[in-house]
Amino acid sequence: MTVTIKDVAKRAQVAPSTVSRVIADHPKITQETKEKVRKVMQELGYHPNLLARKLVTQSSQTIGIIRKTSSKHSLSDPFFPAALQGMSDLLHQKEYSILLTSGESDEEIYREVVNMVQGKSVDGMIMLYSQDDDPVLRLLLERNFPFVMIGKPTDHMDKVMYVDNDNVKAARDITEYLIRAGHEHIAYAGGDPRFEVHKDREHGYKQALKRANIQSEFMFRQETSKENAREIIKKIFDLNPRPTAIVTTDELAAMSILSALYEQKLRVPDDMAVTAFTDSMLSELSSPPMTTVNINPFQLGFEAAKTLIDLLENPSMMKRNILVPTSIVVRESCKKIKENEAIR
Known part of the structure; x- marks a missing residue:
């Protein structure tokens, strides 16, 4: 027999709307209530219908990751898997998936980003680089699309949230x-x-x-x-x-x-x-x-993902930039x- 939100609400002694908000990780629900409801969900074997959730919230629950170079080079660079792990740890907590660009040239990567933006296949993006005269950066700014950059931007510093080392x-x-x-x-x-x-x-x-x-x-x-x-x-x-x-x-x-x-x-x-x-x-x-x-690439990835999620949850938030220490x-x-x- 299928377990429903009403079953979870009854066992947890909360309203069905509260269960829905716990599933969405709503900030106004207390941590104590979240933990109680999640424990009941686990006991009853309840699994949220993520597709239905996406339709209701108009969210893809996916974050795009934009690489500066081809997939072959990225996978061989030790920075990339470490930064990706940091992003994955945070995004997993927030129940977001990751969509990576896979182009082998600047033009292919740009086209992939255009498709992500126009097709609404991602809620926001993390750029793993900063370079001069970047068409991807211009596109995201022109479309007012949520994104965070790993690396200090070469221009538009007042408009870009970034995480970097000194x-x-x-x-x-x-x-x-x-x-x-x-x-x-x-x-x-x-x-x-x-x-x-x-x-x-x-x-x-x-x-x-x-x-x-x-x-x-x-x-x-x-x-x-x-x-x-x-x-x-x-x-x-x-x-x-x-x-x-x-x-x-x-x-x-x-x-x-x-x-x-x-x-x-x-x-x-x-x-x-x-x-x-x-x-x-x-x-x-x-x-x-x-x-x-x-340079702590794991922390760079984690902080970039956290900043982006904060931006998605509060689009009017004050712009912030984070410097991760080196040793x-x-x-x-x-x-x-x-x-x-x-x-x-």
């Missing part, structure tokens, strides 16, 4: 860590400068050198794949003075650099110190284990160097 400080901190270890010539292998995160980290790297009165900058502004890491290492070892350390902006770049160094029979950290951002198990298991900046995780890919090593 990437300038984070890059400055890791560069200064290398300087304190005795490195005076430090290279920077950054990603595509269209993306705000890479611009901020580059800025932090430069700040650290300026504070230490180090004049030499060694910049490599490109996505560091395994293929072009060899070329970067070749260029670094042709430099005079030669850098003794490399700041990379993500773990995949760092692993590519490690591979290129080992191909040249160069040792880390004896011949070159290497650092990365993110701090996943990939860094723990690398050889040697990687010194990283932990340096010291492992074995860096070491202090002697004065004669620093000038060789």
